[in-house]
Amino acid sequence: MNATYKQVTKARYIRQVSDLAREIFVQHYTKLTPKVAAQLAEAWQNEDLTDDEIHCGAVNYFLIYLGSEAVGYFALDLRPVGAVCISRLFLLEKARGRGIGRSVVAYAQKLAEGDGRSRLFLQVWAKDLKAEGFCKRCRFRPAGVEPVEVLPGVTLDIKTWEKLWR
Template identity: 75%
Template structure:
């Protein structure tokens, strides 16, 4: 089944992203405790923060659907000059490995190209081997790794992966 994307503008969908984030972060960040993973979701993907980001005009959120079921979300940060940052891409475990992420990357690249931008990039946890494999499959190249404090006392190495064209 081919995924569809719905741009998030209404409060009920913003709340749905926050709920999905808690579930996905616990599934995804398995090297962290579920409590820390939930804290990450509440810190970086609360409904208030997501709503604020949407209304800033620089970040657009999208829900990812398979049929009528929301199975994940992504966000595109349009503020970097000449680039688009795929600032979020999270899928429920059951939706992974079906080509949905590659569809999101293709969609983001088409939007970037249509807007005259020549770079698409994303940042992932450097120790996430599945994310690294995904980036390589999508023909991104690693450009840097930076230690980043994501919560007080919790530092993760974040790798930037980029695609350039033109």
């Protein structure tokens, strides 16, 4: 079954992104305690923040569906000059390994190319070896690491990956 995407614009879908984030962050950030991972989701993917990002016009969120079930989400940040940044790409554990991430990258690249952009960025947690492998398989190259204080006293190194095609 192929994944489909639905752009997030309404409050109920924004709520769905936040609900998915709480579940996915606990699954994904296994080197953090479940409590800290849940706090991270609340701080970085709450409904107000997501709504603000969408309505500023520079970030587009999409829910990812397999059939009628939402299994993840991604966000495309259109602010970088000459590039599109996949600033978030999260899938439920049961949806991983099905090519969904690669299809999101292909979709983002197609969008970037259609808009005359020649680069695609993807930001991931630097200690996430699965994400690093994914970036390499999608032909991204490392472009830098920046420590980000994600919660008071909790800093994560965020690694930016870059893909060029011109």
